[in-house]
Amino acid sequence: MTQKQDGDPKSLSAEEAKAEFLALQERLRAADIAYHQEDAPVISDAEYDADKRRYAALVAAFPELEKDATQLNSVGAPAASGFGKVSHAVPMLSLGNAFEDEDVADFARSIRKYLGLSVQDPLAFTAEPKIDGLSLSLRYEDGVLVQAATRGDGSVGENVTENARTIADIPEQIAGAPRILEVRGEVYMSHDAFAALNQRQQERGGKVFANPRNAAAGSLRQLDAEITRSRPLQFFAYSWGELSEPLADAQIEAINRLRSLGFSTNPLTRLCSSLEEMIDHYRSIEAQRATLGYDIDGVVYKVNDLSLQGRLGFRSTTPRWAIAHKFPAELAWTRLEAIDIQVGRTGALSPVARLAPVTVGGVVVSNATLHNEDYIAGRDSKGAEIRGGKDIRVGDWVQIYRAGDVIPKVADVDLSKRPESAEPYSFPHVCPECQSPAIREEGDAVRRCSGGLICPAQAIEKLKHFVSRGAFDIEGLGNKQVEQFYADEWIREPGDIFTLRERFGSGLQQLKNREGWGEKSAANLFDAIDEKRTVPFAKFIFALGIRHVGEVAGKDLALHYGEWSALTSALDAARAAALAHRAADEAEDAERIAAEAEGRRARISETRAAAIKACGVPNEAQAAWDDLVGTDGVGPILALSLSDALANPEERAAIDRLADHLNIVPPDAPAAESPVSGKTVVFTGTLEQMTRAEAKARAEALGAKVSGSVSKKTDILVAGPGAGSKATKAAELGIKVLDEAGWLELIG
Known part of the structure; x- marks a missing residue:
């Protein structure tokens, strides 16, 4: 197991936990985009699941x-360009995971x-x-297929209707169905069909x-769609979305x-009346896995009674x-x-293992993640041994694992096969791209390039983001074009x-004469850029590529502040408080280290309070800071990252230059859909007609905010x-x- 997955999290100090948490958050966010949006995963399913468990x-x-x-509530990734967008009437959520019988x-x-x-x-399960x-x-609708859409980010997917019509398992017309019926399932390819397709492709x-x-x-x-028609795709139906009337009273029915x-459903679906039957069927399916002729990666259990499913409802991302x-x-x-060392848009130096190609589970793999320098050295963030203390060296014979179709992880090293010439790996202390110092801050598991905007790797990765x-999703301007334009010094910042159009003029000569470009494609690019001059506030925030600020945080900030100018004003006002909290973090770290060395208990709260007081934060700055960290989905780590980014003169100037070219559209106000929408509710005492969890879920579904404590902001107490x-x-x-x-x- 990786260092992220070793040991009880409670054994970590707050500093160590925060460092590991931040590293996992960046890794999970990148993995979601790679898997769901680009069909080019960068970590294995098993590794992603383990990271998510450790994160939680x-x-x-x-x-x-x-x-x-932010990654606790993420589902999939935004819909791809090239297709129309479809808003799901009922969100397409992901599933929680179980890894052991317990x-x-x-x-x-x-x-x-x-x-x-x-x-x-x-209590029965399927x-x-x-x-x-x-x-x-x-x-x-009325028995006719009118639309097919991918999951996308769970709320908005890609319109692939014409392609879906080419799949034999998907009927275009059905009889005896509800007037509105959304059938959900999985498009897949059998092993035999996959092998035949690859042979034809070769x-x-x-x-x-x-x-x-x-x-x-x-x-x-x-x-x-004709290319899709030529591909041997199949479809299993297993669920549904919007219905005009129920299909049945139970999942199995x-x-x-x-x-x-007329839909294909999986013949291995069973009704189980006990936990023992569920586990037995899991073992049975696992034993048949290699002979099914198609890929599966687990077994899904669902409560059979649909009325109980309705009562249980949903968490933010899972049923x-x-x-x-x-x-x-x-x-x-x-x-x-x-x-190899790769440099990301936040400056993180990420080591990647280049492997002699090997087949694992029917897939040839040649790369693996090595996480960070501690992992390579055979230790965790506290200095404790992992892999029995065995470090990883070039030339080693290494064990890797994977589950699914993506980059594996190095799990072990065979020291008996280590070449005598193999030297311990020396992790670089300078950025391989710009030669700036690569600094590892106290408590951080990752070493980062300090070059900022002068580092081409960071600049290019930020532009790609x-x-x-x-983010802006500009048609015709992808990763390849970003790299080309950056090398030509045509774009250095967003x-x-x-x-571009203004600098090149109407003649388009410089662009249309380049390889791969013509007058029409150049004109199309400029038109596509112009179409993106109006952008939703939330998308603008996310597109800036500020560390820790993902799509969910972008939406939360946009809803809270309403306008870009209001957010920047708030950040400017809160800067003194942000600096005080940064100083308090450093004081905490120093106190923790000193207490450990002296064998005494750390006085963290006293140290933190004293550090903040010593900074003499003005009341208005503290109020602005409290408002920022009080925003739904925003905490001190994200708030500090956002504050630091906009306080950096070069980065702020670049953002201001970008904003001057755009119309940043405020978010729509939340609709008042219920008597409690937007109100803060607290539950206390014993509820007799529903459990506390069910009451909270119902209130949140109606647009209320449920709090655990009573304050001046509370609107209703249910006692x-x-x-x-x-x-x-x-x-x-x-x-x-x-x-x-x-x-x-x-x-009601």
Whole structure:
């Protein structure tokens, strides 16, 4: 296991936990974009799952990280360019994961606890193979297929209707269906079809696919539907989205109904009445995995009773009533031929292992992540040994594992095969791109280039991020064009993109005479750039590529501040407080180190308070800071990163130059969809008609914010029997107090 996955998170210091948390957050964000948006994954499924588990465990052990935990609520990635966008009437969410039998038992127990069921109450689940393909939603109106869309980011997907019509398993017309029916399932390619496709591709000199999942995704996303028609795609239906009337009362009956309507459903789907039956069916499917003829990576369990599914509802990104029980990873041995260093847009130096190509699970792999310099050296962030203390050297015989179709991880080293000439790897202390010092700050697991804007790797990666699909998504300006234009010194910062037409003039001579460009393609690029001069505020924030500021945080900041000028004014006002909190972080670190050396208990809270007080922060600066970190989805780490970026004179000037070329559109105000939309609600005491978790989920679904404490910002206190100090405080503050019956009447 990696250092991220070793040991109890509670054994870490706050400093160590924060460093590991930040490294995982960047890694998960990059992995989501690579897998869901670009069909070019950069880490394995097993590694991604392990990272996500460790990430969640760190947040659970250190609650102060929660406000910065943007990857807890991420689903997929934005829809790709080249296709129309489709807003899903019912979000296409991801699934939570189980890796051990005990995880499945915990899942079943949590269902019973949420619903208030005893262990004697019957509770059935369906169990079905988890297909490793591309999620697709098919919308039928009056029995006619009118739209097909990929998952995208869960809310908005790609319109691939014409391509879906070419798949034999997808009927264009159905009889006896509800007036509106959204059928959801997985597009996949069988092993035999995949092998035949790759053979044809080789004979034609075309692209050879790494695995069936990539082949299926690439085939469905062809702009020419005739290419999709030539690819042997299949489809399994397993769920549904919007319905004008229910399909059935139970999951298994609804699946049977879909099959009777003409859809292919997986024949290994079973109804299980106990935990033992669920695990037994998992073992049975696992034993058949190699002979199924298509890729699966686990088994999905779902609560069978659809009325209970409705009560259980959803978390922000996953349903409470379903979970995926994943298969273990696969292993292989190969030679480590080189270690390369890649520099990302935040300056992080990331080591990558170049391997002698090896087949793992039917896929040839030649690269692996090495995480950071500690991992290469055989230790974790606390200096404890991993892999038995064995370091990794060029020339080593290394064990790798993978699950799925992506870059593996180095799991072990065979010292008996280590060449005598192999030297310990010396991690660079200067950036390989710009030769600036590469600095590793106290508590950070990653070494970063200090070159900033002068580092071409960082500049290019930031520009690539700026034009990516989730950001400005400029048609005709992708990674290849960014690299070309940067090398030609045509664009050095995002604002330069919007002056290209002005600088080149109407003749387009400089661009159209370049290889790969003509007058039409050059004109199309300039028109595409002009189309992006009006941009939503949230997308503008995300596109800036500021460390820790992802899409979710961009939306939260846009909703809170409304306008770009309001956000910049708030950050300017809060700068003194930000610097004080930065000083407090440093004082905390120093106190922790000193206390450990002296064998005493650290006085963290006293040290922090003293450091902030010593800075003499003005009241207005502290108020602006409190408002910033009080924004939904924003915590101190993200707030400091945002403040630092806009306080950097060069970066601020570049952002201001960019903003001068744009019309930044404020977000729409949230619609008042219910009597409690936008209100802050607190529950206290015992609820008798629903569990506390169910009441919270219902309130949030109606647009309310649920808090655990009463304050001046509280609008409603729902007090059941046994309400204590919260009810007293609410009365003192004049807050509206309802009993459970009054609450249910209010929300209808």
